Amino acid sequence: MGFHTQGKKMRRNLFIFVAVAAITACGGSGTQEKNAMNEFKTIPFDAIRESATKLVSNGFLVTAGNDSSFNVMTAGWGAIGHLWGRDVALIFVRPQRYTFQFLRREEYFTLSFLPEEHRDVLTICGTLSGRDADKVKKAGLTPVKLAEGVITFQKASKVIVCKKLYGADFINPEAFVDTAIVGNIYPQKDFHHMFVGEIVETLVK
Numbered sequence: 001m002g003f004h005t006q007g008k009k010m011r012r013n014l015f016i017f018v019a020v021a022a023i024t025a026c027g028g029s030g031t032q033e034k035n036a037m038n039e040f041k042t043i044p045f046d047a048i049r050e051s052a053t054k055l056v057s058n059g060f061l062v063t064a065g066n067d068s069s070f071n072v073m074t075a076g077w078g079a080i081g082h083l084w085g086r087d088v089a090l091i092f093v094r095p096q097r098y099t100f101q102f103l104r105r106e107e108y109f110t111l112s113f114l115p116e117e118h119r120d121v122l123t124i125c126g127t128l129s130g131r132d133a134d135k136v137k138k139a140g141l142t143p144v145k146l147a148e149g150v151i152t153f154q155k156a157s158k159v160i161v162c163k164k165l166y167g168a169d170f171i172n173p174e175a176f177v178d179t180a181i182v183g184n185i186y187p188q189k190d191f192h193h194m195f196v197g198e199i200v201e202t203l204v205k
Contacts, residue, residue, distance in 0.1 A: 040144070040152075040159065040203040045087050048158065048202060052080035055158065059122045061112040062091055063152065064102035067145045072136065072153075073099040074126030078111070080199075087199040089162050092192035095170070098130040103195055108148050108163055112156040121155065148201070158204050162197025169193065 048055070056078040063072040079090040089111055093100050103109055114121055121139045128135040136143065142154040152159045170191040173182050 039154075039205050040146075041205075043202050043204055045160075045199050045202045048204070049080075049087075055113050056080055056089075056111075058113075059119075059126075061114070061122070061125060061153065061156070062093070062099060062103075062109060063112060063150070064099060064106045064109040065151060066106075066149050067143065067151065069102075070143070070151045071099045071102050071130040072125055072141075072151075073097055073130075074122045075111075076126075083196065084165070086165070088165065089160060089197050089199055091195050091197070092171075093195065094190050094192055096190060100193070103164070104167060106150075106164070108150045108161060108200075109195070109197060110146070110150050110152050111160040111162065112152045113158040113160075114155055115157045118155050146201075146203070152203075156205075159202070160199055161201040161203070163200045164195060164197050166196035167193065168195070 056075075059074060059076050060078070061072050062075050063070060065071055073093070075091055075093075078092065081088060081090070091103075091109075091111070093103060121141065124139040125135050128138065136153075140155075143151050144154055144156075146152060146159070146161060148161055150161060170193050173186070173189070173191060176182055
């Protein structure tokens, strides 16, 4: 084999190596993201409507942001219903939570529901702050970017994608009829803010 032929082969091999290196360096998680995305399928919300109340009662992950900047937190309760002629999810977030600023900023957010064997993820994401720790890594979560650009996680079994309709100021303590709730839930007077999101997509594995 002549030097010229060898040189062409070396350049071709070098190009292949560089291309593979580039994919590994900047798209390795993208491969996981694509494979994980393929595991989810879109279903009508009606398919889980009856079980939705139980889902939000068992704890779930709220995530807002995009693949370059997002945060996730655990929510212990919320509500699914029909409001303003639309299927909606209501979530309540204290303003000191790091996720709060993402919810205020972003148009979409996700609710991710995990199988029982991943309940430890809820504990980690509910006790650590994204300001101080990489809780996604600590919880062993692999982010998955959905079509709307929002984030869920590979471990999720069900995902509800919401488009924000309403972001209220803090819950008014003067409006409580049962004032015991204020003392029991808000001893620090750190009242939740309410966000209402239209359910625009429901995904399951």
